[in-house]
Amino acid sequence: LGSAWDSGAGWLCVLMVGMAAGATAGVIDIGARWMSDLKNGICADRFWLDKEHCCWSDDKTLYKDDSCSAWTTWPEVFNIYEKSNLYYFLDFFFYVSWAMSMAGLAVVLVKVFAPYACGSGIPEIKCILSGFVIRGYLGKWTFIIKSVGLMLSTASGLSLGKEGPMVHLACCIGNIFSYLFPKYGMNEAKKREILSASAAAGVSVAFGAPIGGVMFSLEEASYYFPLKTMWRSFFCALVAGIILRIVNPFGSDQTSLFHIDYMMKWTFIELIPFALLGVWGGILGSIFIWANIKWRSYCKNSAFLGRHNINEVLVVTAVTAVISYFNPYMRKNTSALIKQLFDRCGPDDVTSDLCDYRNRTITTSKVDDNYHTGIFGDGVETAIWQLIFALICKLIFTVFTFGLKVPCGLFIPSLAMGAISGRLLGITMEALTTSLQASGGQSEWMSCQIGKDCVYPGLYAMVGAAAVLGGVTRMTVSLVVIMFELTGSLEFIVPTMVAVMFAKWVGDATHKQGVYEAHIQLNGYPFLNNKEEYPYSTVASQVMRPRRDEPELCVLTQDGMTLGEIEALLRDTDFNGYPVVVSRSSMYLTGFCTRRDLQLALHSARKTQPYIVTASVVFFTPTVPDATSVGGPAPLRLRKLVDLAPMTITDQMPMETIIDMFRKLGLRHVLVTRSGKVLGIITKKDILEFMRHQESGFPGSVANPNFN
Amino acid sequence: LGSAWDSGAGWLCVLMVGMAAGATAGVIDIGARWMSDLKNGICADRFWLDKEHCCWSDDKTLYKDDSCSAWTTWPEVFNIYEKSNLYYFLDFFFYVSWAMSMAGLAVVLVKVFAPYACGSGIPEIKCILSGFVIRGYLGKWTFIIKSVGLMLSTASGLSLGKEGPMVHLACCIGNIFSYLFPKYGMNEAKKREILSASAAAGVSVAFGAPIGGVMFSLEEASYYFPLKTMWRSFFCALVAGIILRIVNPFGSDQTSLFHIDYMMKWTFIELIPFALLGVWGGILGSIFIWANIKWRSYCKNSAFLGRHNINEVLVVTAVTAVISYFNPYMRKNTSALIKQLFDRCGPDDVTSDLCDYRNRTITTSKVDDNYHTGIFGDGVETAIWQLIFALICKLIFTVFTFGLKVPCGLFIPSLAMGAISGRLLGITMEALTTSLQASGGQSEWMSCQIGKDCVYPGLYAMVGAAAVLGGVTRMTVSLVVIMFELTGSLEFIVPTMVAVMFAKWVGDATHKQGVYEAHIQLNGYPFLNNKEEYPYSTVASQVMRPRRDEPELCVLTQDGMTLGEIEALLRDTDFNGYPVVVSRSSMYLTGFCTRRDLQLALHSARKTQPYIVTASVVFFTPTVPDATSVGGPAPLRLRKLVDLAPMTITDQMPMETIIDMFRKLGLRHVLVTRSGKVLGIITKKDILEFMRHQESGFPGSVANPNFN
Structure with a gap:
């Protein structure tokens, strides 16, 4: 029974995590949607x-994207129904004020209750899954504040x-539930398995x-991902997906966000053109990362901006709201x-600028391939300019x-x-x-007939979306799977793959770095990137x-060492351990x-054993000579403190192998x-420093000290 | 330029592998299809x-699954057009003879030219990717014979x-092409990256x-799968898929094998019911593995069957062909x-037994949900019995x-x-x-209306297929992804996931073991399963x-050791190395x-350096004392043979950690x-033996010899 409980505990834990994650996501979706609409009006x-x-x-x-009588805009709340200047001003004023108050409330909540609740959380999750401990980062306060703030x-x-942030929230849930199971809560390595799921x-x-989630956890979030974890992650993702589908926050039965029918x-x-989109995605992603990191490191070093976090949020929100108000997209x-x-x-989109084609034949009975001819009306031109403006603004705002x-x-x-x-x-x-x-009749390059849709602009939009996200995050397989599940379109794999690859x-x-790695470096977390190779010719003795x-x-x-000597050693040095x-x-x-x-x-020996004095000899050996035969004060036995199986390497081991060991074994x-x-010690910090030196081509401090 | 070539070489290699794999698959598909139809007739x-x-x-x-005048059956070749007994006998005779001659030719080719070309190859690929070397297993003869034999x-x-076998063929291609790039051909670890792709x-x-392929390589085939490999595998799979689509062996534009529209x-x-299918899949899979392994290990130990490989194939083919001839499925x-x-x-399936529903309304204009009512005709009953028979026979034949x-x-x-x-x-x-x-009007459990399809038997077939394949191979995520891509149906993820999980x-x-692990154990390959945990309390000194x-x-x-002493040591012992x-x-x-x-x-010292004699002292030290000062014969310097960075552990290290090191670092x-x-040595063989002992609960030879 004990062993059944033992093996079942992990499954039970991920089951609970999955259910809680699904429910949380449902609540957040419903709440965010309600608040988002609050900017425009309220249900009477x-x-x-x-x-x-x-x-x-x-x-x-028959409601579609338009108003209905039950929905009251803010001017209407104040009994202004005529579309006068006052109406538009009030509408604008409420839009901006709501936006600023919501953002302001979010930042205040974060600052006061849970500073870790800010940001996306993925860089930190990456570090935590690689073995770094940030106390409280996955705690219940972070969870509550991040949910509301989100x-x-x-x-x-x-x-x-x-x-x-949803990934961060799910990890908080995983961390909180793992404490219900001592096997997972008490063991950091085991807990990381739950966090991966x-x-x-x-x-x-x-x-x-769900499949994209597992792939994301594998490719982007997790550091070491054993196959057993994959199988459990799969279950967790599935449960979460089913629960979300039951909660059904969007009121539709679609499981995928942007289902294409x-x-x-x-x-x-x-x-x-798909490859070109990939190239563009890569460039846009790099520009974004470069600009974002520049700005963030400026903020970090600026005392003024450091003091005015809340004002910074309010200013960005105000600018975003004011500009966004005037652009429909x-x-x-x-x-x-x-x-x-x-x-x-x-046929439903006749009023949309984006679909303002000439010569369109509206057949409401069924959607036909023969819907429009590709000759644009004025609306499309308007839409193009608005979209270009929206693209530039989005980039800057983000x-x-x-x-x-x-x-x-992001x-x-x-x-x-x-x-x-x-x-x-x-x-x-x-x-x-x-x-x-x-001009030339049927083009032989495009195997489509005149009057039929040859080019699906929607497909280009999908490919472009994948390309830019790929450029920003540098995800590959997981991104393709996510896009595939998002849209539910199979034909679409090869174009996305091509675009993501070029991106x-x-x-x-x-x-060189994706946005998460760049933020990890910016924040100085100890993270050994596991996607690169280090063909260094250096050996251990040069780095230790x-x-x-x-x-x-x-x-x-x-x-032979006395208590006093050891205490002095502890006082004089600040190493984390001693051979x-x-x-x-x-x-x-x-x-x-x-x-x-x-x-x-x-400390405890000094307190509880009065016969232990400064001159007491400390023994780390299995057998301790009889106190009487030695003379002097009673000895202190500390054998049980010693880790008898430390990881050792020889001084001639290549750094490439050592880095591999650190990464794979989580040393x-x-x-x-x-x-x-024993000649020396190499810590994770030494390795990170060494790698930074190697990258910057500065060989200064890594001269060969011990071997000739 | 050198570094660009260096980093580009891997991509070029997988590009070539992908193209060759796509082309090979196309040729095999076309060839197999032609030969398969040859059993029934020939194009006039x-x-x-x-x-x-x-x-x-x-x-x-308008041809659909029926005959056309250009296609000549074998009786027709002999001018027998009347459907007499002779016609049916000839048809049957040619069917069985062709089957037996093809199978016979395949087994003769394999036996004579490339014994490694038999079987599926996946168990061996798993071992090879875990570091085991089977010389010639991925050679060009294996490739050629396996293609034709397949x-x-x-x-x-x-x-x-x-x-x-297609996976085996692709790995052969990878191995052959890797020799074009010394970086990959000369380094077994690097070559395994190409093989994973x-x-x-x-x-x-x-x-x-393609995505399923990457997942399969990750979950099932590869032992250690760094993320860089994933990204390259993705590219390789994509190229192969595109090439196959260009070759277009099936003459349709479908990329997926069983596309559902x-x-x-x-x-x-x-x-x-989906979970029940999963349970059934697990049971059927276990029965299959158990029976197959029993039969194979009987064959292995039977001298008679060992001598009659070819006859065995002919008998199995004959029985399969004779029975299959009479069952349409x-x-x-x-x-x-x-x-x-x-x-x-x-509407096209009116003649099919499986679709013999009463009250069906045939609307040829468009396929409607309202196609049939679920009341069976006689045809469905016939189909059910034939399918049950086919299921039992398939199981036994396989x-x-x-x-x-x-x-x-499989x-x-x-x-x-x-x-x-x-x-x-x-x-x-x-x-x-x-x-x-x-009986009860609209059932409230099933949210579908009377007269509409409530249950899609095709969906159950898909879920069942995934479940049985999951039961046989114990794949999880990769199987769901493959099924998803095979059918192109997104709605279908959750049912498959549930079924695969139960399976x-x-x-x-x-x-306990999937079919591949079972075959690996049957053949006694040294393979450390990386999907299990070993919570042993044993330490290194008990196993070494x-x-x-x-x-x-x-x-x-x-x-201090002389050449003669070392030669004697080499003669007397057969260890693979010496500390x-x-x-x-x-x-x-x-x-x-x-x-x-x-x-x-x-050997080379004895041949090329005549002054080296049996009494020469061998030095593994960096500095060698002057020959004249020592007196005696000239010393032999072998410093460069010594690996100065062997992997060491202490005798108190837990076996769990050691097994982890072996698996992750490929030691x-x-x-x-x-x-x-130095106290002793632990080899991979020792670890496998230890694990077998632990599993069988026989602690005999792992008593604690060195530590008390």
Whole structure:
């Protein structure tokens, strides 16, 4: 029974995590949507309904993107129904005020209650999953404040998404539940397995993409991902997805966020524009990362901005709201914008600028391939200019938004930038094809017939979205899977793959790090990137401490040191641990003892054992000579503190192998030996420093000190 | 330029591998299809066309699964057109003879030219990717013979698939091309990166599932899968998929093998039958593995069957062909059968038994949900019995087929068994729902209306296929992704996930190993399973060699041993390497020297340096005392043979950590030390033996020899 409980505990834990993550995501979706609509108006008789549900409850089934009588805009609340200047001013005023109050409330909540609740959380999750401990980062306060703050910041209309923070929230849930199971709560390594599964559940509920969630956890979030974890992550992501589907926050049965219900076809020649979109995605991503990091490191070093976090948020929100109010594509919910750009023009879209084609044949009975001819009306031109403006603004806003002290992710803004770029290219391609066909009859390059849709601008929008997100985050396989699940379109794999591949190549060539790695470096977290190779010719003796010009290695001898000497050593040095050797002259290694254990043991010995004095000899050996035979004060036995199996390497081991060991085994330090003698120690910090030196080509401090 | 070439070489290599894999798959598909149709007849005027293309060239566009005048059956070749007994006998005779000659040719080719070309190859690929070297397993002869043999064995109608062997073929291509790039060809670890990518390409072309291929390579095939490899595998799989699409062997533009072009809906209550299918899949998978392994290990130990490989193949083929001839579902191509079972009944299927519903309303203009009412005609009953018979036969045939000395995979047979089971359950559910509706009006459990399709038997077939394949191979995420890409249906993720999960649980509970692991164990390959945990309390000193009752560790001293002594050591022992120590009395470790290097060096020294004699002292130290000062014969310097960075552990390290190191770092041996002295050695073989002992609960030989 014990073993069944033992093996079942992990499954039970991820089941609970999945259910809680699904429910949380549902609540946040509903809340954010309601608050987002609050900027425009309120449901007259049932204030707790958002616009869509308000109009549904009004029994107007033909409602589509338009107003209904039950929904009251703010000017109407004040009995101003005439569309006068006052009406527009009030509408504008309430829009901006609501946005600023929501963003302000979010930042105040974060500052006062849970400073860790800001940002996307993914860089930190990456570090935590690689073994770094940030106390309280996954605690319940962070969870509560981030949930509420996320609703507020999303609703405020800032250029941010809720997908990254959702991953953080899911990890908080995983951390909190893991304490119910001592096997997981008490063991950091085991807990990380639960956190990996939680990250998968987070993406699963954020996008409605369970497989994509597992892939994300594997490729982006997790450091070491054993296959057993994959299988459990899969379960967790699935449960979360099912629960979200039951909660059904959007009131539709669609599991995918931007479901596409038409067949898209593409010809091989179109792979060229898709690759171009990939290149563009890589460049845009690099520009974004570069600008964002520049701005964030400026903020970090600026005392003035450091003091005015709240004002910074308010200013960014005000500018965003004021500008967005006047652009229809920026004003609407970003998810809705992306969905619109992915979609194709159907009979319902006659009023939309984007679908203002001439010679269109409206057949309401069924959607036909023969819907429009690609000759643009004036509306499309307006739409193009508005979209270009929206693209530029989105880029600038997102640069300043990502890193604000509110919960903010950048999946959705990146997707939006990409979708706009893609749609623009798609419209251009459509015009090009139409004019080619008009001039030369049927083009032999495009295997489509005159009067049929040759080019699907919606497909370009999708490919563009994937490309820009790829350029920003440098995700590959997981991104393709997520996009695939987001849109539910299989034909679409090859174009996305091509675009993502080019985005990755171009992105890596122009700005080496993805946005998460860049933020990890900016914040100085100890993170060993596991995606790169280090073909260094350096060996261990060149990197280890102590260096040639430094004092020799601090060690404990297994017998012969007095309590006083050890206390002095602890006082004088601040190393996290000390090798235990046979004797100072031979330096043969017997084990390793951490500073923390040593301090606790000495402290308790001093307190509880009155016969232990400063001159007492400390023994780390299994057998201790009889106190009477030695004479002098009673000895102290500390054998049980010693880790008898420290990880050792020889001084001639290549750094490449050592870095590999650190990454794969999750080490924090190794002891360097030669012929059994301990020479030095290499910690994770030493390795990170070494790698930075190697990258900057500065070989200064890594001269060969010990070997000739 | 050098570094650009260096980094580009990997990409160029996988590009070539992808292209070659795509082309190979195309050729095999075309060849296998032609040969498969040859069993039934031949194209009269263009013998090189298969049935489908033959009838296309005949300008009969309305051809569907039926004969056309250009296609000549074998009796017709002999001018027998009347459907007499003679006609049927001749047809039967040619069917069986062709099958037997193809299978016979395949096994002869394999036996004579490339014994490694038999079987699926996936167990061996798993071992190779875990670091085991099988010389010639991925050579060009294996590739050529396996390609030809695969076409023949697939066409012979045996119960086997070409998907597993396709992975082997892709890996052969990867191995062959890697020799063009010294960076990969000369380094086994680097070569494995290419092989991982090749395996992904293999699955990509086998199923038309590039993402599934990457996931398969990650989850099932590869041992250690760094993220850089993932990204390259992705590219390789994509290229292979695109090339296959250009070759277009099936003459359709579908990228997925069993594309489903209708929307499937399912209700939550249906998750219960889906879970049942999962349970069934797990049980069926375990039965299959158990029976197959029993039979194969009987064959292995039977001298008679060992001598009659060819006859075994001929007998199995004959029995399969004779029985299959009379069952319409077994006679048709297995892929076509699966596609039929996945599909739903449309207006074209009026003649099919499986779609013989009463009260059907045939609306040829468009396929409607309202197509049939679920009340069966006689045809469905016939179909049910034939399908049950086919299921039992498939199971028995596949048990005897998998492991024959012909190229044979088991993906397709497993999918077929699952699809049959699923379709049967689907038909049952359909009848149940119909009768529930008839008795109690609209059932509140099923949210569908009377007269509409409530239950899609095709969906059950898909879920069943995934469940049985999951039960046989114990794949999880990769299987869901592959099924998803195979069918192109997004709604279908949750049902498959549920079924696969139950199949995995039930399968693991009834038969611990998947079919590949079972075959690895049957063949005794050294493979450390990386999906399990080993919570052992044993430490290194209890497992290492030499044991307490064995002679002490054979070591080389770094100076002082003569050439004769070392030669005697090499002659008397057969270890693969020897630790080099400072002196035999101190046993302090300086390095490690492999047997092979030592033998070569001593041999060449004896040949080329005449002054080296038996009494020459061998020095492994950096400095050698002057020959004149020592007196005696000239010394031999072998410093450069010594690996100065052997992996060492202490004798108190827990086995759990050691196994982890072996798996993650791909080690072959570690040296065990205490206080700098070398005590013994642990090899991969020792670890496998230890794990077997632990599993069988026999602690005999792992008594604690060195530590008390």
